[in-house]
Amino acid sequence: MPSPLIEVRDLDKRFDRTLALHGVEATIDRGEIVVLLGLSGSGKSTLLRHLDGLETPTSGSVRVLGEEVPRLRGRRLRALRGRVGFVFQQFELVPSLTVLENVLTGSLARLRGPRLGLWSYPKRLKLAALGHLDRVGLLDRAYQRADTLSGGQQQRVAIARALMQEPEILLADEPVASLDPESSEQVMALIREIAMDAGLTVVCSLHQVDLALAWGDRIVGLRGGRLVLDTPTEGLGKAEVMEIYGRVATATAELEAIETELADASAEARPDRAEPLAEGAGR
Numbered sequence: 001m002p003s004p005l006i007e008v009r010d011l012d013k014r015f016d017r018t019l020a021l022h023g024v025e026a027t028i029d030r031g032e033i034v035v036l037l038g039l040s041g042s043g044k045s046t047l048l049r050h051l052d053g054l055e056t057p058t059s060g061s062v063r064v065l066g067e068e069v070p071r072l073r074g075r076r077l078r079a080l081r082g083r084v085g086f087v088f089q090q091f092e093l094v095p096s097l098t099v100l101e102n103v104l105t106g107s108l109a110r111l112r113g114p115r116l117g118l119w120s121y122p123k124r125l126k127l128a129a130l131g132h133l134d135r136v137g138l139l140d141r142a143y144q145r146a147d148t149l150s151g152g153q154q155q156r157v158a159i160a161r162a163l164m165q166e167p168e169i170l171l172a173d174e175p176v177a178s179l180d181p182e183s184s185e186q187v188m189a190l191i192r193e194i195a196m197d198a199g200l201t202v203v204c205s206l207h208q209v210d211l212a213l214a215w216g217d218r219i220v221g222l223r224g225g226r227l228v229l230d231t232p233t234e235g236l237g238k239a240e241v242m243e244i245y246g247r248v249a250t251a252t253a254e255l256e257a258i259e260t261e262l263a264d265a266s267a268e269a270r271p272d273r274a275e276p277l278a279e280g281a282g283r
């Protein structure tokens with residue numbers, strides 16, 4: 001049996017006094033479209049960032065494409081990142097550059113030295129970039145400045161930029177959080193179409209249950225840094241997700257309350273070794 005593309009085992013991440021992820025376990029196979037569903041502060045971004053080596057676990061294991069990510073440094077880390085595209089909520093385009101140049105920056109990891117201006121990229125990459133722009137429906141905008149596009153169009157440019165890497169995995173961190181409902185649907189539809197065509201594996205964080213059900217194969221639910229739901233979307237209804245999510249979340253809240261009580265009791269008994277737990281607290 002082929003090993004999973006992504007394997008997270010007993011992952012904990014602590015930022016000072018905040019336990020952002022706790023005991024997270026997830027296995028994702030090639031070609032799956034997984035939605036990380038959770039409220040603000042539930043740990044979605046932190047989990048995604050571990051998959052690309054942007055965060056280091058406090059404990060636990062993160063294997064992506066056969067590599068133990070936290071152990072990678074330098075060239076090997078860059079090589080892994082070259083195989084993993086990342087799309088962000090705020091698009092992260094260079095506003096003053098043309099759409100085409102923004103897309104071309106997706107190939108920088110594979111080129112030596114800095115590039116300035118369209119002329120500095122090889123013709124084959126320019127053709128590839130135009131092809132990706134065509135794929136996301138923006139070929140006619142190639143020579144326009146990025147900041148003249150709408151939010152939905154900018155996110156499509158960001159997707160085309162990620163495709164320049166020819167990634168095997170696409171990570172998307174709340175890619176539609178800044179978009180209106182219609183653009184959100186378009187962007188999610190595009191991500192799904194591209195993933196299906198190219199056999200891409202997608203891990204996409206969202207907080208809207210409707211979008212998760214419509215565009216994901218599977219929902220992984222996070223709450224307070226814990227995994228509280230992991231289920232295929234097929235045959236699932238919104239009410240059912242809310243019911244499962246709510247029920248597990250309530251059970252988790254009870255467990256957390258007991259743990260906090262125990263921690264407080266042990267802190268009182270041994271004040272010198274007390275270490276309060278501030279799960280889900282602000283940054």
Ligand SMILES: Nc1ncnc2c1ncn2[C@@H]1O[C@H](COP(=O)(O)OP(=O)(O)OP(=O)(O)O)[C@@H](O)[C@H]1O
Pocket residue numbers: 015016018019020038039040041042043044045046047174279280281282283
């Ligand atoms: N660099 C950091 N330093 C300190 N705390 C952090 C840091 N990054 C995240 N956190 C905390 O970890 C918890 C999880 O944050 P995270 O951004 O992963 O949640 P999220 O589900 O992606 O939220 P959102 O949807 O608002 O982006 C939050 O309590 C957050 O404040």
